[in-house]
Amino acid sequence: MRNKAASITKIGWDIGGAHLKYCVISNDSDIIWYDIIDFEFWKEYKKFKNIVIKINSIYSKKNHHTENYFTMSAEMCDCFDNRADGVDYIVKQIIESKCVSYIFTKNGFQNSLKINKASFKYIGSFNWYATALYISSLFSDIIAIDFGSTTCDFLIIKNGKIKNKRISDVTGLQSHELLYTGCARTPIYAHTNEITYKNKSYKIIPEQFSSMSDIYVILDKLPVDDIYSKALNMNDHSKINACKRISRSFGFDFAYNKLDLIKNLSKQIYDFQIKLIENNILFHKRKHFNEDKKLDIMGLGLGYRAISHIGQKNNLNHIDINNILEMEIDRGSELTKLFSSYVMCRL
Numbered sequence: 001m002r003n004k005a006a007s008i009t010k011i012g013w014d015i016g017g018a019h020l021k022y023c024v025i026s027n028d029s030d031i032i033w034y035d036i037i038d039f040e041f042w043k044e045y046k047k048f049k050n051i052v053i054k055i056n057s058i059y060s061k062k063n064h065h066t067e068n069y070f071t072m073s074a075e076m077c078d079c080f081d082n083r084a085d086g087v088d089y090i091v092k093q094i095i096e097s098k099c100v101s102y103i104f105t106k107n108g109f110q111n112s113l114k115i116n117k118a119s120f121k122y123i124g125s126f127n128w129y130a131t132a133l134y135i136s137s138l139f140s141d142i143i144a145i146d147f148g149s150t151t152c153d154f155l156i157i158k159n160g161k162i163k164n165k166r167i168s169d170v171t172g173l174q175s176h177e178l179l180y181t182g183c184a185r186t187p188i189y190a191h192t193n194e195i196t197y198k199n200k201s202y203k204i205i206p207e208q209f210s211s212m213s214d215i216y217v218i219l220d221k222l223p224v225d226d227i228y229s230k231a232l233n234m235n236d237h238s239k240i241n242a243c244k245r246i247s248r249s250f251g252f253d254f255a256y257n258k259l260d261l262i263k264n265l266s267k268q269i270y271d272f273q274i275k276l277i278e279n280n281i282l283f284h285k286r287k288h289f290n291e292d293k294k295l296d297i298m299g300l301g302l303g304y305r306a307i308s309h310i311g312q313k314n315n316l317n318h319i320d321i322n323n324i325l326e327m328e329i330d331r332g333s334e335l336t337k338l339f340s341s342y343v344m345c346r347l
Contacts, residue, residue: 008067009059012344013052014127015072015090017041018150018185019228020051021338024059025345032059036228036338042077049093056099068101069109069344070094071127076169087120104130104344125169127340128153128178131300132162134343142296142319143284145277146339147303149184149213149229152277153177158288176280181273183222183303184213184229188249191272197264202250208232210245212273216303217242218266226302226337278310285316300339 007028014021020037037051052068060066075086094101094112102109106122106129115123128146132155135144144155154177156163165175172178181190188211189204196202211232216222217239224237235241240254243262247254250265285295298319299307311318325335335342 007064009064010345011055011059011066011068012341012346013068013070014338014341014344015041015048015070015074017074017077020048021341022055023335023338023341023345026059031335031342034335034338034341038228038230041074042079045074045077045079045089048090049097052094052097052099056097066100068094068099069104069347070101070112071104071130071340071344072123073125073127075124083124084117084120087124088117091115091123104347109347121167128155128166128172129162129164130343130347131155131340132157132164134346135298136160136162138324139296139298139319141289142298143281143288144298144300145281145307146300147277147307148182148301149227150180150182150186152179152181152280152303154179154280154284156284156288163288176283179276179280181276182212183216183273183306184211184227186212186273188212188215188246188269191269191276195265195268197261197268202265205249205251207249209248210242212269213237214242214245215266215270218246218263219270221270221306222302228302228337274306274310277306278314281310281316282314300336302337304336 009024009026012023018040020039023034024032026032056066072090075083075090077086080086080089091103091112101112103112103115103123104126105119106126110119131146135142135155136157139157140160142157146153146155164177166172166177169178187208189206194201194203209232213227213229217224217237227237231237233245243259244254246262246266247258281297289295294315294317296317296319297307297311298321300321308318321336
């Protein structure tokens with residue numbers, strides 16, 4: 001932070017494909033606002049610049065200087081021919097907003113006016129690296145797992161250094177540093193196509209009828225108010241509607257006498273996903289850390305609670321980021337859902 005007399009307001013942005021997340025910090029009052037905007041970039045990309053202008057106009061007051069700090073993953077949306085075109089478009093929109101802006105790259109922040117094509121490969125989908133940088137400033141040896149609505153990132157910090165090798169989604173998937181599984185938007189057939197319960201086989205229809213958010217609601221793993229992604233049928237996230245969507249995925253109609261069946265089927269799907277994440281954590285523990293050492297792990301993102309349960313099961317020391325955030329900021333625990341936008345203001 002700069003001198004208080006300078007009256008600086010920082011707006012940190014994480015520009016995703018389905019949501020815009022932003023966090024506002026003032027050197028006069030620390031966190032003053034944060035929000036997640038439902039924004040399907042592939043359909044609404046032409047409105048992006050206006051959102052930036054609108055949010056800035058709220059905080060640009062007389063004698064008050066506002067700065068924006070951006071990271072992004074929306075460049076992968078199919079409204080762009082390729083990711084470089086996506087980064088180019090997003091940066092140009094930021095410049096056209098005429099707001100003072102800096103873009104996060106793997107090599108640090110750059111003024112949006114000075115971004116060139118050579119920088120594109122270090123900008124798109126590097127929001128995970130920003131989070132890793134922040135975590136590495138707090139802990140020397142830890143695996144942080146950012147379990148969001150769509151993906152699960154594994155951030156490996158050893159001796160205060162980031163050990164991740166990924167430079168793209170492809171290399172992230174190959175190195176087990178990225179899983180395309182989330183606790184909200186992932187379809188339930190992503191992990192299995194058939195479940196056996198009480199000696200009966202239940203096949204999952206590979207249609208977009210339900211998603212993991214329904215599983216998490218049915219099992220009380222996520223509060224309904226925490227889920228910021230839309231339900232696939234555009235209905236609400238109530239437990240009954242979640243049960244109806246899950247029933248449809250298995251090919252039967254919802255009925256109250258099937259609640260126990262639905263819950264048991266949901267539990268098996270949840271277990272498949274958690275086992276996948278657990279195996280990845282243990283893979284990185286074996287690869288990077290002494291097997292005899294009790295490893296620290298940290299859960300971030302919408303599904304951070306699930307990570308703590310994995311830690312308990314495997315005798316891993318789970319560090320709750322919410323405790324750190326609460327010490328810094330009133331109601332700071334809510335920031336874990338938009339952690340990368342918060343980090344933009346802190347790096």
